[in-house]
Amino acid sequence: MLHGKTPEQTYQHKHLSTYSSRILEETVAEFSRLPGIGKRTALRLVLHLLKSAPEDSERLGNALVRLRKEIRYCSICHNITERETCAICSNPSRDESVICVVEDIRDVIAIENTNQFHGKYHVLGGIISPMDGIGPSDLAIDSLISRLKEHPVKELIMALSATMEGDTTSFFIFKKIASLQIQEIRFSTIARGVSIGDELEYADEVTLGRSILNRVPYENSATR
């Protein structure tokens, strides 16, 4: 069956080599450089844009041209912004004494949407992952340390993924900052446990085990 399909699939690949328009070919090629978008999907997207209003593709095009020109990274926390410092860092009503360390700006967006955190952030730009060739020097750890030296904080919340890489990164940062003996910084990590709405029987053993070990007093959990 698999072997039988091969000529068909070779065909499908070849189908995409000739276009009647150079600009069409160029747009398809540029689209298909994006992750998860192949030549076939790219052609489908471009044909969709050709069928829809001319303003649609122009707006997307202009937004993309402006994207890299206007976006910069906050000089304090490395969040995305259009100014020197981001809206969170320059907001005086946010608690300066708590910094939440996250992997990338998607996590900032996710935590902001919970409305449960009112401190500041520090975006690492990744997590330590030897498999992908990402070491501590590739992350914004040094800037976190100098930030802590300048403005000491009371608490550092490690909000990294609950994976081997996330735990390694948390541990590395904890060790590094502890060794510097800057001051008494309280370290914490976000709680891990059974997701809200999940049924116990479907939770995996490690998560369920952790959530039993890290149980909280009943009143506490009920009011949240």
Add this chain to the structure above:
Amino acid sequence: MLHGKTPEQTYQHKHLSTYSSRILEETVAEFSRLPGIGKRTALRLVLHLLKSAPEDSERLGNALVRLRKEIRYCSICHNITERETCAICSNPSRDESVICVVEDIRDVIAIENTNQFHGKYHVLGGIISPMDGIGPSDLAIDSLISRLKEHPVKELIMALSATMEGDTTSFFIFKKIASLQIQEIRFSTIARGVSIGDELEYADEVTLGRSILNRVPYENSATR
């Protein structure tokens, strides 16, 4: 289980409402207007572009801005081109006496890549589909008829999808042109049968039945 997941999923949707940058928000919104690309995928694509070279997003952006300005449809066959008539229509070595009727330019690309057709095309821009509100007047059928009136052809190949809609469209065009009695145009449709490389036991009954009914002499099929 399904009910249990609901709060989680509501969360995930809400996560995407606040961004720290207006241009980021704009680009994500524009990307997510494309078919099959949600807010989450759009954000992933934009973050990818932010991590890659600045030229990448600029090239894609410029291509998109130019796309709708430079691309037009061939005045003869409605294929995509950058000139008044497309490369195929303006090529004198292509056989003018055969026109292959297709649904959209993807089909032109697919047939061109087979290197088996040396005539001209006519791109309908869709097929008759009452469910989607597409009727005969939405397709380039009138321009096909005036094209045939001006330059009569020997053969018209209907190369539409092997679906109810495709068959309906073929039949409609056949009836319409036959009723005009322009001249003796030979109508044909592309062969339907078992795909090259497919095993018989996996072919569906209708396809297999058709391929038995429309069998060809052995020498003929062996040389192709």
